[in-house]
Amino acid sequence: MNSTLRQQILFDLDDTLVHCNKYFDLILDQFADLLTDWFKPYGIATEEIREKQTEIDVAGVHQIGFASSHFPESLVDTYRYYARLTGRKLLSEEEDRLMKLGLSVYEQPIEPYPGMVETLNLLRNQGHELHLYTGGETGIQQRKIEQMRLADYFEDRIYIRQHKNIEALEDILQSRRFDRSRSWMIGNSLRTDVMPALSAGIKAIYIKIPNEWLYNIMELRHDGDAEMHTVTSLEEVPRVIFNHLHQAERQKRTL
Incomplete structure (x- = not known):
């Protein structure tokens, strides 16, 4: 492939290449059922429990990034919130059960x-350079x-970061000497994939998925010259790049 046509393509991992959110949703359904049962005498609705957990979860990710301990701790923190609110006694065995439930998502x-x-086969066979950039704990x-x-x-073009933001992306782009005019970020998160890419001056393909995690959703603010494409499936990505x-x-x- 002509070097001017060869693209440097960064792929997100979770909910871009492999499923992730749906497993968290399964655990959250079990969690909400448990708390609804435990707090039944106080009339706490399932929807209310899910909203409070999301609020606690998102606030924590903003602070500490994608630490594996955070999700199960958000379940326990939600439980403690409703115990304080209702005056129901906190039980260590219930907290232990919630921690184990939260950790089981991994x-x-x-x-x-x-x-x-x-x-991936198509893009590699076309001569493009593929990179993987994911947020989370290394293990x-x-x-x-x-x-x-x-x-x-x-x-060896794999980058795992606990905080996935513009600073982390800039570090990767500079460490590998990316040609930004030929670089792309592919992912499902407006917050951690698309916005940092547009801020860094590279192209972005946003894979819009149903039932997106609230943390990933944000209003985009970027230079009008930034190039962004929206698709609804991973399989559309090669066509966008080819076009x-x-x-x-x-x-x-x-010219």
């Missing part, structure tokens, strides 16, 4: 999104990477 099977292998994310054999595609390159080549020939 033991769920790893399931690729439809078209993961085909998409947990590395297990997913190994189970999905993603090193076959990304080799961009085709259009760029056509414009060059008309």
